[in-house]
Amino acid sequence: MKLYEKYPIHLSNSLSGEKEKFETIVPGFVGMYVCGPTVYNYVHLGNVRTFLTFDILSRYFRFLGYKVRYVRNITDVGHLEGDVDEGEDKIGKKAQLEQLEPMEIVKRYTEDFHTVTRQFNILPPSIEPSATGHIVEQINITKKLIDLGLAYEVNGSVYFDVKKYNQSHHYGILSGRNIEDLMESGRDLDSQDEKREKIDFALWKKASPQHIMRWPSPWGEGFPGWHIECTVMSTKYLGETFDLHGGGMDLKFPHHECEIAQATGANGKSPVKYWIHSNMLTVNGQKMSKSSGNSFLPSELFSGSHALLQKGYSPMTVRFFMLQSHYSSTLDFSNEALIAAEKGYKKLSNALTLVKALSHSGNSTINTEAEKNLSDLIDQCYQTMSDDFNTAKTLAVLFEMASQINTWVSQKELLNEVNAEGFKKFKATYISFMEEALGLKEEKSVNNNLLDGTINVLIELRKKVRMDKNFALSDKIRDDLKGIGIQLKDGKDGEMSYEIEQ
RNA sequence: GGUCUCGUGGCCGAGUGGCUAGGCAGAGCUCUGCAAAAGCUCCUACAGCGGUUCGAAUCCGCUCGAGACCUCCA
Numbered sequence: 001m002k003l004y005e006k007y008p009i010h011l012s013n014s015l016s017g018e019k020e021k022f023e024t025i026v027p028g029f030v031g032m033y034v035c036g037p038t039v040y041n042y043v044h045l046g047n048v049r050t051f052l053t054f055d056i057l058s059r060y061f062r063f064l065g066y067k068v069r070y071v072r073n074i075t076d077v078g079h080l081e082g083d084v085d086e087g088e089d090k091i092g093k094k095a096q097l098e099q100l101e102p103m104e105i106v107k108r109y110t111e112d113f114h115t116v117t118r119q120f121n122i123l124p125p126s127i128e129p130s131a132t133g134h135i136v137e138q139i140n141i142t143k144k145l146i147d148l149g150l151a152y153e154v155n156g157s158v159y160f161d162v163k164k165y166n167q168s169h170h171y172g173i174l175s176g177r178n179i180e181d182l183m184e185s186g187r188d189l190d191s192q193d194e195k196r197e198k199i200d201f202a203l204w205k206k207a208s209p210q211h212i213m214r215w216p217s218p219w220g221e222g223f224p225g226w227h228i229e230c231t232v233m234s235t236k237y238l239g240e241t242f243d244l245h246g247g248g249m250d251l252k253f254p255h256h257e258c259e260i261a262q263a264t265g266a267n268g269k270s271p272v273k274y275w276i277h278s279n280m281l282t283v284n285g286q287k288m289s290k291s292s293g294n295s296f297l298p299s300e301l302f303s304g305s306h307a308l309l310q311k312g313y314s315p316m317t318v319r320f321f322m323l324q325s326h327y328s329s330t331l332d333f334s335n336e337a338l339i340a341a342e343k344g345y346k347k348l349s350n351a352l353t354l355v356k357a358l359s360h361s362g363n364s365t366i367n368t369e370a371e372k373n374l375s376d377l378i379d380q381c382y383q384t385m386s387d388d389f390n391t392a393k394t395l396a397v398l399f400e401m402a403s404q405i406n407t408w409v410s411q412k413e414l415l416n417e418v419n420a421e422g423f424k425k426f427k428a429t430y431i432s433f434m435e436e437a438l439g440l441k442e443e444k445s446v447n448n449n450l451l452d453g454t455i456n457v458l459i460e461l462r463k464k465v466r467m468d469k470n471f472a473l474s475d476k477i478r479d480d481l482k483g484i485g486i487q488l489k490d491g492k493d494g495e496m497s498y499e500i501e502q
Numbered sequence: 503g504g505u506c507u508c509g510u511g512g513c514c515g516a517g518u519g520g521c522u523a524g525g526c527a528g529a530g531c532u533c534u535g536c537a538a539a540a541g542c543u544c545c546u547a548c549a550g551c552g553g554u555u556c557g558a559a560u561c562c563g564c565u566c567g568a569g570a571c572c573u574c575c576a
Binding site: 178345379 | 506524536540
């Protein structure tokens with residue numbers, strides 16, 4: 001029996017608004033697509049939350065034995081700024097501002113994105129396609145939609161006919177929006193003459209003479225619209241219907257709604273079985289975003305060099321902080337919360353180091369209650385993660401396990417109350433849930449043999465001094481090390497360990 | 503204005519009809535030469551009002567408050 005059969009996943013589907021049992025289209029295989037970044041600027045912490053959410057999903061799918069194809073795109077063209085008709089392409093605009101080739105912009109910020117994901121231990125997707133690499137496919141699907149009567153061309157631009165689509169399908173199925181409301185409300189903009197209705201959206205835009213990024217098409221030189229790239233790249237690599245589509249809550253409308261319309265219109269079937277939206281990171285209750293000026297960069301977070309930050313925080317602290325809340329809730333950023341997370345994470349990380357070094361003697365006088373307790377904790381790890389990826393609850397279980405580990409370390413004899421096999425399973429579960437399922441690594445504050453050796457010399461020296469009951473000198477060594485950020489910890493049996501503080 | 507989400511103890515945050523969330527902070531105790539770490543114990547809340555129910559933080563209604571989306575945003 002596969003783990004995913006033993007612990008079936010239930011997840012909240014934005015499409016139905018309900019928590020549903022997760023059943024893949026092809027047994028044992030998960031196809032998932034996540035809207036990646038538009039690489040026109042550095043990614044900020046809010047962006048990170050989304051990619052972390054889907055990192056957890058893909059990790060846990062694999063953890064349970066699914067084979068996963070995870071596609072996450074890079075938007076390097078077509079994402080417009082402002083109104084669609086006069087909007088400028090974000091990449092092109094940035095290129096003009098910085099006096100760079102568009103591909104230089106793309107390269108720079110793609111690299112930054114990859115660096116950041118690596119720092120947060122966010123694993124790379126299976127495929128990372130880019131919009132500019134799929135121009136042909138985008139033109140093809142646009143042609144197809146015109147042929148089907150669901151799109152129309154005006155002055156070298158092509159728009160999706162939402163009203164027409166809505167006659168046979170339901171535009172607004174994902175976001176719960178009503179097409180009449182959409183046509184009436186919203187702003188009246190002078191330059192929307194081209195479109196038949198203001199809710200129509202661009203599949204292809206004619207390039208103005210000064211526009212840098214342009215490709216030939218049946219409608220003249222231009223560039224693709226934003227929504228079409230995701231439709232093309234998701235269905236190309238995952239099929240016309242695939243299991244799961246993710247993205248930030250703010251993409252639900254219009255981006256994902258448009259994706260559904262395009263794909264359903266072109267292929268005659270709904271493209272995605274489960275839609276998952278991760279919620280926003282807020283600062284003082286306001287959504288973190290570049291435009292509101294309350295965003296900060298991961299590098300500022302690590303160094304603490306931002307007005308909103310009291311100090312720097314490590315990537316794993318932040319990862320832990322984010323996992324303490326459910327992905328579907330907004331999460332408010334604050335220094336207090338980060339400091340609390342830093343300490344909490346340290347506890348789990350210490351237990352991870354300790355349990356790795358812990359081994360069972362082989363002898364045991366079984367205490368059935370203790371054994372049951374262990375297997376229950378193991379079971380709860382899976383249950384909580386399978387329940388809509390409830391990382392907050394899983395962490396609570398891991399904290400219980402950490403306490404158990406600490407107890408064993410200080411009272412070795414209690415380890416004999418459980419059998420060696422049970423302990424082995426417990427140990428493996430703690431380590432694998434921490435490192436694989438949740439991606440929480442030990443933060444090795446020292447990876448420097450020279451420093452490690454030096455501290456160990458001091459530790460040996462202090463041991464000797466302590467045995468001679470020269471506590472004044474013993475305390476001086478400890479205090480002086482503490483002064484430069486090295487905390488010594490005296491064990492019961494005279495052993496000493498140390499920890500580097502940030 | 504429309505669509506939707508949320509309001510949990512000093513703080514952060516799970517939970518969704520009866521059963522301890524958890525972390526951080528705070529108080530006490532144990533261990534320890536003293537610290538640190540660790541363990542144990544305490545602090546037990548669900549915006550307000552009304553309703554459904556044997557029973558509601560959890561369901562329904564209203565009020566108040568906060569936020570998101572409707573325009574680029576993860």
